[in-house]
Amino acid sequence: MSSRPTIFDVAKVAGVSIKTVSRVVNHEPNVRPSTKERVDNAIAVLNYRPDQSARNLASQRSHLIGLVYDDPAAYEMPSGGYILDLQQGALEACRSAHSELLIHPCDFRKKNVGIELKELIEETRPAGIIVAAPLSNMPKIVRAIESTGTPCVRLSPGNDSSKKLTVSTNDREASAEMTRYLAGLGHKRIAFITGDPDHKAVAKRFLGYQDGLKESGLEFSETLVAAGDNSFGSGEACAETLLKVKKTPTAIFAANDDMAAGALRVANRLGIDVPGQLSLAGFDDIALARQVEPALTTIRQPLDRMAETAAAMLIKGNSKDKGDDGPVVIPATIKIRESTGPAPR
Amino acid sequence: MSSRPTIFDVAKVAGVSIKTVSRVVNHEPNVRPSTKERVDNAIAVLNYRPDQSARNLASQRSHLIGLVYDDPAAYEMPSGGYILDLQQGALEACRSAHSELLIHPCDFRKKNVGIELKELIEETRPAGIIVAAPLSNMPKIVRAIESTGTPCVRLSPGNDSSKKLTVSTNDREASAEMTRYLAGLGHKRIAFITGDPDHKAVAKRFLGYQDGLKESGLEFSETLVAAGDNSFGSGEACAETLLKVKKTPTAIFAANDDMAAGALRVANRLGIDVPGQLSLAGFDDIALARQVEPALTTIRQPLDRMAETAAAMLIKGNSKDKGDDGPVVIPATIKIRESTGPAPR
DNA sequence: GTGAAAGCGCTAACAC
DNA sequence: GTGTTAGCGCTTTCAC
Numbered sequence: 001m002s003s004r005p006t007i008f009d010v011a012k013v014a015g016v017s018i019k020t021v022s023r024v025v026n027h028e029p030n031v032r033p034s035t036k037e038r039v040d041n042a043i044a045v046l047n048y049r050p051d052q053s054a055r056n057l058a059s060q061r062s063h064l065i066g067l068v069y070d071d072p073a074a075y076e077m078p079s080g081g082y083i084l085d086l087q088q089g090a091l092e093a094c095r096s097a098h099s100e101l102l103i104h105p106c107d108f109r110k111k112n113v114g115i116e117l118k119e120l121i122e123e124t125r126p127a128g129i130i131v132a133a134p135l136s137n138m139p140k141i142v143r144a145i146e147s148t149g150t151p152c153v154r155l156s157p158g159n160d161s162s163k164k165l166t167v168s169t170n171d172r173e174a175s176a177e178m179t180r181y182l183a184g185l186g187h188k189r190i191a192f193i194t195g196d197p198d199h200k201a202v203a204k205r206f207l208g209y210q211d212g213l214k215e216s217g218l219e220f221s222e223t224l225v226a227a228g229d230n231s232f233g234s235g236e237a238c239a240e241t242l243l244k245v246k247k248t249p250t251a252i253f254a255a256n257d258d259m260a261a262g263a264l265r266v267a268n269r270l271g272i273d274v275p276g277q278l279s280l281a282g283f284d285d286i287a288l289a290r291q292v293e294p295a296l297t298t299i300r301q302p303l304d305r306m307a308e309t310a311a312a313m314l315i316k317g318n319s320k321d322k323g324d325d326g327p328v329v330i331p332a333t334i335k336i337r338e339s340t341g342p343a344p345r
Numbered sequence: 346m347s348s349r350p351t352i353f354d355v356a357k358v359a360g361v362s363i364k365t366v367s368r369v370v371n372h373e374p375n376v377r378p379s380t381k382e383r384v385d386n387a388i389a390v391l392n393y394r395p396d397q398s399a400r401n402l403a404s405q406r407s408h409l410i411g412l413v414y415d416d417p418a419a420y421e422m423p424s425g426g427y428i429l430d431l432q433q434g435a436l437e438a439c440r441s442a443h444s445e446l447l448i449h450p451c452d453f454r455k456k457n458v459g460i461e462l463k464e465l466i467e468e469t470r471p472a473g474i475i476v477a478a479p480l481s482n483m484p485k486i487v488r489a490i491e492s493t494g495t496p497c498v499r500l501s502p503g504n505d506s507s508k509k510l511t512v513s514t515n516d517r518e519a520s521a522e523m524t525r526y527l528a529g530l531g532h533k534r535i536a537f538i539t540g541d542p543d544h545k546a547v548a549k550r551f552l553g554y555q556d557g558l559k560e561s562g563l564e565f566s567e568t569l570v571a572a573g574d575n576s577f578g579s580g581e582a583c584a585e586t587l588l589k590v591k592k593t594p595t596a597i598f599a600a601n602d603d604m605a606a607g608a609l610r611v612a613n614r615l616g617i618d619v620p621g622q623l624s625l626a627g628f629d630d631i632a633l634a635r636q637v638e639p640a641l642t643t644i645r646q647p648l649d650r651m652a653e654t655a656a657a658m659l660i661k662g663n664s665k666d667k668g669d670d671g672p673v674v675i676p677a678t679i680k681i682r683e684s685t686g687p688a689p690r
Numbered sequence: 691g692t693g694a695a696a697g698c699g700c701t702a703a704c705a706c
Numbered sequence: 707g708t709g710t711t712a713g714c715g716c717t718t719t720c721a722c
Contacts, residue, residue, distance in 0.1 A: 004467070006715055017693045022717065030691055049467040053407065054715035056398035057698050073433050084428060087448065088418050100469055102445050103432065122349075122394040124445055232636055265638045268613075291577055291633065293610045351699055362709045367701065375707055399699035402714050 005046040014042035025050055062125050063099040065090060065311050068117065068145070069132040071105035081286030082303060086132055086155075089307030097315045102126060108135055108198075114144035121148045128314030130155060130307060134199035136166075151317055153310040158200020165313065167306045167328045171201050171283075172208035174299045174332040178253060178281055179212025181334065186343035187251040187279060189224060193238045193263065195255035196230040205255045205283055224249055228259045235262025243270065243278075250278060250343045257282035257289045260296055264339065268293075275341035285335055294338035301332045350391040359387035370395055407470050408444045410435060410656050413462065413490070414477040416450035426631035427648060431477055431500075434652030442660045447471060453480055453543075459489035466493045473659030475500065475652060479544035481511075496662055498655040503545020510658065512651045512673045516546050516628075517553035519644045519677040523598060523626055524557020526679065531688035532596040532624060534569060538583040538608065540600035541575040550600045550628055569594055573604045580607025588615065588623075595623060595688045602627035602634045605641055609684065613638075620686035630680055639683030646677045 007025075011018045016039060023031045024039040031039075042048070056062040067090050069083055087103065094101050104120060106113055121129065128151040135141045136154035145152045153165040182190050192209045195202035206225075213220050223245060226238035235254055239262065242249055254260035260282030267274050274280055274294055282289055285300035309328055352370075356363045361384060368376050369384040376384075387393070401407040412435050414428055432448065439446050449465055451458055466474065473496040480486045481499035490497045498510040527535050537554045540547035551570075558565050568590060571583035580599055584607065587594055599605035605627030612619050619625055619639055627634055630645035654673055 008715085018716080019693055019718090020691085023692090026717090032691060035691080049464065051402070051470070051715055052468050053398050053401035053470065054698090055717075057396070057402050057700080058715075058717040060698070060717090062398060072429060084417060088450075091448070091450065098468075100447050100465075103436070103448055105433075105436065119394065120445075123397050123443075125396070125398065261636060265636070268638045288633065288636065291606060291610070292637070293613050353699085363700080364702090364709060365707085368708085371701085377707060380707080396699055399714090400701075402716080403699075403701040405701090405714070 004051075005048045007048075007050070009046055010039065010042045010048050013046060014039045056125065060125075061127055063097075064102050064124055064126040065094055065099050065314055066102045066104055066121065066124070066126040066129040067132070067307070068104045068106060068129055068135060068141070070135055071107040073105070081288065082284065083132075085286075085303035086130075086307045089304030089309075090130060090311045092304070093308045093311030093315060097312075099127065099311075099315055101311075106135070106141075108138055108141060114140055117141065117144045118148055121145065121150050126150060128152065128311075128317065130310045130314065132156075132307075133158065133201050134196060137200040138198070151314055153313050155306055155310060156201035158202075158204060164326055167310045167313075167330065168201065169301050169306065169330055169332045171204040171301075171332070172211065174334065175205040175208025175253075175283065176212035176215065177208075177334055178283075178299055179209050180216050181336070182251045182253060182279060182281065182340065183212065183216030183218055185251075185279065185340065187249075188218065188343065189247065189249040190218065190251045190253060191224040191226070191242045191249035193226050193228045193235060193242075193252065193254040193259050195228055195259070197227075199230065202230065202255050209253060228255065230256050230258060232258045232262040235259030236266050237262075239263035239266040243267070243272070248278075251281070251340070252278065253281045255283055257284045257286045257296060257298055260298065260339075261288050261292050264292055264294075264296065274339055277344050279340040279343070281340055289335075289337070297337045297340040298335050299332045300335050302330050305330050349396075350393045352393075352395070354391055355384065355387045355393045358391060359384045401470065405470075406472050408442075409447050409469055409471040410439055410444050410659055411447045411449055411466065411469070411471040411474040411495075412477070412652070413449045413451060413474055413480060413486070415480055416452040418450070426633065427629065428477075430631075430648035431475075431652045434649035434654075435475060435656040437649070438653045438656035438660060442657075444472065444656075444660055446656075451480070451486075453483055453486060459485055462486065462489045463493055466490065466495050471495060473497065473656075473662065475655045475659065477501075477652075478503065478546050479541060482545040483543070496659055498658050500651055500655060501546035503547075503549060509671055512655045512658075512675065513546065514646050514651065514675055514677045516549040516646075516677070517556065519679065520550040520553025520598075520600075520628065521557035521560065522553075522679055523628075523642075523644055524554050525561050526681070527596045527598060527624060527626065527685065528557065528561035528563055530596075530624065530685065532594075533563065533688065534592065534594040535563065535596045535598060536569040536571070536587045536594035538571050538573045538580060538587075538597065538599040538604050540573055540604070542572075544575065547575065547600050554598060573600065575601050575603060577603045577607040577610075580604030581611050582607075584608035584611040588612070588617070593623075596626070596685070597623065598626045600628055602629045602631045602641060602643055605643065605684075606633050606637050609637055609639075609641065619684055622689050624685040624688070626685055634680075634682070642682045642685040643680050644677050645680050647675045651675050 007018045010021045133156040136157040156168045228234035282298040285298045289296040352363045478501040481502040501513045573579035573583045627643040634641040
């Protein structure tokens with residue numbers, strides 16, 4: 001059995017030079033259609049497949065896209081759905097561009113996380129890196145990546161940087177909308193569970209909540225706010241606190257679904273009817289939101305589309321025509337399900 | 346700014362030949378300690394990092410490990426936790442071996458899935474492939490991978506192949522144990538929700554259930570079996586069926602956690618007290634099992650350790666000393682939580 | 691439009 | 707123990 005065909009074999013069969021084969025393979029211009037056809041035929045006949053390593057070495061770049069996100073193993077399991085959605089979207093863009101996805105969960109709490117990232121990048125030389133929140137708003141992480149010169153698009157960096165190469169969603173506006181929706185249902189005491197303080201984009205949801213309150217003519221009150229950390233467990237703890245005060249809220253809006261689900265669990269345990277006595281809303285629309293009883297009203301954050309857009313930016317940017325990609329915003333949409341209803345009288 | 350240091354730069358600084366540098370970098374024998382030290386110093390001084398592409402090209406193999414699993418996007422979202430655990434474990438092994446993980450969800454329902462896999466493999470030339478269940482028991486998939494000559498370890502292939510390069514857990518024995526545990530609690534009518542028929546390892550759980558019944562002196566009855574497909578939704582449907590018969594079961598054992606959670610949701614909706622009136626058990630121990638109310642009694646399948654073992658086998662196997670790895674079995678352990686209790690009288 | 695030659699940075703024989 | 711010499715299979719200049 002002969003070994004794999006190389007570009008030389010294709011060239012020989014097609015009766016052209018290897019450079020022409022290369023042109024065809026890379027969809028470069030300046031190849032006569034008839035020549036291209038001959039080459040394509042030869043490729044098909046030989047079942048030729050360009051070797052990525054050789055290609056990468058010669059061109060000094062790879063067809064790899066790195067996806068960097070907070071390591072779920074490093075602490076209490078966050079929403080795994082978050083990560084899968086991200087991967088999903090990035091893979092989608094990679095697939096159509098013959099690129100591969102390298103996943104790299106990393107623990108930002110580790111001191112040498114920057115070095116680790118640099119090593120990864122310098123060894124594999126990815127064409128670009130996608131950094132998910134909350135890593136995307138951490139200077140330590142972003143600087144480490146940028147210092148390698150590798151293009152890097154940040155997902156939901158939170159800070160209002162007008163910097164390019166970011167993809168976000170309208171966290172604040174969507175949260176305001178959810179709050180107005182709750183107020184429209186007659187709720188006067190709408191509580192909020194804040195998220196991980198390291199996560200800037202999630203912090204904007206709190207701002208949106210306040211906007212929504214104001215727009216609905218409702219007073220903001222510290223006693224209706226509990227500080228969570230994005231985890232299911234913190235949602236449970238916050239709900240217990242919020243439901244303990246004298247005048248309990250009639251609605252709780254959590255900065256993410258995991259915490260909302262935690263709150264729901266507490267409500268169920270306490271025998272509080274949802275949504276009869278208490279309305280509950282989350283943010284993200286992870287799978288869990290649909291699996292709890294009652295299903296959670298939430299805001300669908302288009303994580304997959306965000307990651308897909310980011311990957312596409314990286315892939316495109318690398319193929320010469322430097323896109324003038326400003327910050328991209330992909331809007332989130334409110335999803336009303338069973339956990340919210342009219343305020344009890 | 347000078348460009349990246351190469352192996353030549355290191356050799357020059359250390360006053361040795363490039364081959365010696367290569368030896369040091371690859372931890373090959375036959376290097377005098379003092380020489381090694383000089384080289385290590387030079388590497389540190391220059392901040393040298395070997396270029397993977399060049400290395401791969403020259404050695405005709407990469408340091409990439411491919412992880413192939415059923416595409417969650419292709420159909421009703423299965424347990425995402427399953428995938429994350431797999432990735433987690435594989436990443437663990439990769440990390441310590443300076444390998445990278447390439448993820449490749451794929452839809453086995455697509456006709457050309459084999460070609461797609463071959464393309465992926467031939468282009469990226471991974472050092473090995475890990476195939477997760479249920480793909481690992483599909484000849485179409487396994488053959489496509491093996492035809493490329495790439496080492497491939499299968500996770501939970503189900504069929505009793507004495508073939509090497511497989512990592513499984515004791516699905517059948519663990520399921521028997523769970524059934525005996527339920528019987529020990531006094532349950533006489535223990536129902537079972539079967540899983541995806543394409544998934545051989547999950548099928549063994551049904552066998553284990555029957556074993557457990559027999560060992561406990563309980564009669565097997567068709568009316569106590571409902572056919573699910575591993576999805577949350579199918580768990581709901583099966584529970585509705587099972588709880589509709591004249592003599593309802595006092596315990597339901599589902600072949601996975603998603604289905605058990607679905608069943609729990611139905612019980613909650615129907616106002617059936619769990620575990621007071623009905624005990625519920627699952628299999629896998631995904632995050633969801635801990636997030637529902639009451640938390641699910643289940644069987645912890647060590648997916649992460651299985652994937653880690655698989656990746657380690659691939660990495661080791663590639664570094665010459667062809668391990669004589671027989672089929673590896675990593676035992677699952679029963680996790681008793683709140684959803685099971687004594688049979689009602 | 692097409693081709694020839696020169697590497698990309700490393701590993702693999704084999705020599706010393 | 708260590709160095710020399712060829713490539714690995716491509717892309718890139720630059721000439722035609």
